[in-house]
Amino acid sequence: MADRTRAAAAPAGRAGTKVRTGRSIVMVGKEFEVREYPVPDPAPGTLLLRQELAGICGTDLHNWEYQRMTGTIVLGHENVGIVDRLGDGVEKDYLGQPVKPGDRVVFAPGTPTGAYGFFQSEEEPHFRGGFGDYIYLAQPNTCFIKTPLTARAAVLAEPFQVGVHGVTRARMQFGDTIVVQGSGAIGLMTMIAAKASGAGRIIVVGGPAGRLEKAKMLGADVVLDIGEVRDGGERTKIVREHTANGKGADVVFECAGFLPAFNEGLGYLRNSGTFIEMGHFVDVGSLQLNPNQELMRRNLRLEAVWGGGSNELFVRAHAVMARGEIPFADLVDPILPLERVADGFNALHSGYKLDGKDVLKIAVESGMA
Numbered sequence: 001m002a003d004r005t006r007a008a009a010a011p012a013g014r015a016g017t018k019v020r021t022g023r024s025i026v027m028v029g030k031e032f033e034v035r036e037y038p039v040p041d042p043a044p045g046t047l048l049l050r051q052e053l054a055g056i057c058g059t060d061l062h063n064w065e066y067q068r069m070t071g072t073i074v075l076g077h078e079n080v081g082i083v084d085r086l087g088d089g090v091e092k093d094y095l096g097q098p099v100k101p102g103d104r105v106v107f108a109p110g111t112p113t114g115a116y117g118f119f120q121s122e123e124e125p126h127f128r129g130g131f132g133d134y135i136y137l138a139q140p141n142t143c144f145i146k147t148p149l150t151a152r153a154a155v156l157a158e159p160f161q162v163g164v165h166g167v168t169r170a171r172m173q174f175g176d177t178i179v180v181q182g183s184g185a186i187g188l189m190t191m192i193a194a195k196a197s198g199a200g201r202i203i204v205v206g207g208p209a210g211r212l213e214k215a216k217m218l219g220a221d222v223v224l225d226i227g228e229v230r231d232g233g234e235r236t237k238i239v240r241e242h243t244a245n246g247k248g249a250d251v252v253f254e255c256a257g258f259l260p261a262f263n264e265g266l267g268y269l270r271n272s273g274t275f276i277e278m279g280h281f282v283d284v285g286s287l288q289l290n291p292n293q294e295l296m297r298r299n300l301r302l303e304a305v306w307g308g309g310s311n312e313l314f315v316r317a318h319a320v321m322a323r324g325e326i327p328f329a330d331l332v333d334p335i336l337p338l339e340r341v342a343d344g345f346n347a348l349h350s351g352y353k354l355d356g357k358d359v360l361k362i363a364v365e366s367g368m369a
Helices: 058-066 157-170 185-196 209-217 232-241 259-268 291-296 311-322 338-349
Strands: 005-007 021-028 031-038 047-055 078-086 104-107 134-137 144-146 177-181 201-206 222-225 249-254 269-277 301-304 332-337 361-365
Touching (some): 058 338, 157 185, 185 249, 201 232, 249 259, 259 291
Parallel strands (some): 005 031, 249 269
Antiparallel strands (some): 021 031, 047 078, 078 104, 104 144
């Protein structure tokens, strides 16, 4: 991360008072800069959180890798924080639970007026992205929920919502054989949601080995390491051997976000199966597809999800997490100080290893909460 600290212009405080500021990590091209902004007093109907944890999402990574966003961006949309201050009129969360300073809160990043983690850093109000000391829930109709979860588990609320969205769109049948392509956070969240929805057999295709071990711990019946089986045709053969009569899976969830996975995943399916595209939230290019041979003659159903879907799905996902039956917190490793966010991005970019260990979900903490 570039060693540049820049203070935004702060309004003058009263004589003898000091304006409170906070740090924000800003993406400027391929560099990350530490900038400081004045901490806002929340307007009516809004609230200010002290950031606890912010997860590095694959969408953050791809936006950094492919530079699809211009300007100066505060990335980060997988967040959990502690209520610092409430604006006038904010007394209850989305579920009607009373809220007060000191409560832990999760929120759905998507809103009708823009998603947290995708705003220009210099546009007021600041702190509308996850990688900072604070996050200001200033967007109208933000869905936020007071949570009983630990911060380490709660930071996965948004990725689990995405998994629930994909499984809901799949219209799975109880006992279906499913394949998840990709063993990152979205892949494992989708696998958990599919298992909870009655998947009969679960096959995960991904890597590296540490991530696949997590998949087995969470209930995968078969894992296939793409680092060991490098040929896509051979992987397809192995996947189909683990399906009923070798005819293919009922549902395939593409969560890897790599173009070759799309065509390969279609080959995992039985005729009349369902393919759910979940990995390409950032434009990484186009692929070649024969609609007649690969889709129509096989009578396939193709669905695609955009983000986590509705606030209702966020509520449903959080309700399952709050039961405490799934070890979500075990999936968050490592947790880095805010200043090391660039290390986290580089680890995900270059083999999913950091400090000599396989990584799954990297989160950063500000230390403010």
